[in-house]
Amino acid sequence: MKNLFILLSLGLSSAAALAGSAFTDAEDAVSYRQHSFQLIRHNFVDLGDMMRGKIPFDAKRAEKRVNALATLTTLPWEAFEVPGADKVKSDAKAEIWQDLKDFKQKAEQFQTDALALQTAAKSGDQATIKPAFANFAKNCKACHDQYKAD
Numbered sequence: 001m002k003n004l005f006i007l008l009s010l011g012l013s014s015a016a017a018l019a020g021s022a023f024t025d026a027e028d029a030v031s032y033r034q035h036s037f038q039l040i041r042h043n044f045v046d047l048g049d050m051m052r053g054k055i056p057f058d059a060k061r062a063e064k065r066v067n068a069l070a071t072l073t074t075l076p077w078e079a080f081e082v083p084g085a086d087k088v089k090s091d092a093k094a095e096i097w098q099d100l101k102d103f104k105q106k107a108e109q110f111q112t113d114a115l116a117l118q119t120a121a122k123s124g125d126q127a128t129i130k131p132a133f134a135n136f137a138k139n140c141k142a143c144h145d146q147y148k149a150d
């Protein structure tokens, strides 16, 4: 009961107003996907710095990053498909909804490459992780060029 009061006082009681989703409304969905991408960026950049030798390679830290990426890369996509998610002003281009199949295919490839990166990172060997990271990194530009406004 106490927890319920806390939730109510936080204004969270009306969560998930969009049927079958985790979002209160389309703006909430846009916020979710943008924050997901930011978390992807944080983990991606740290790993990238390691791969380029900007910071020393640390197998444990690399594994933490790729484990996060394996999950994070699954997150943004549902937030493109809730009602009104295409109408809110954001950097997502209208082309996404004109060819949702292609967009989702790119998202699938991204997740597949994240899992391959995760497998490579289990080796704890930088030389093994490097090509898997490069392959993973290609996805960002491939999708942004087509579907994200600068």
Ligand code: HEC
Residues within 6 Å of the ligand: 030, 033, 034, 035, 037, 038, 040, 041, 044, 090, 091, 092, 093, 103, 106, 107, 110, 136, 137, 139, 140, 141, 143, 144, 147, 148, 149
């Ligand atoms: C399948 C498509 C796709 C892939 C792959 C992808 N992105 Fe994005 N990204 C987008 C779209 C679309 C947006 C715009 C989202 C919006 O504004 O609602 C975006 C937005 C972002 C943003 C800005 C978020 C904000 O706060 O507005 C960052 C940062 C980002 N992506 C980083 C990355 C990185 C790093 C990678 C690769 C490791 C990546 N993205 C891979 C489609 C993609």
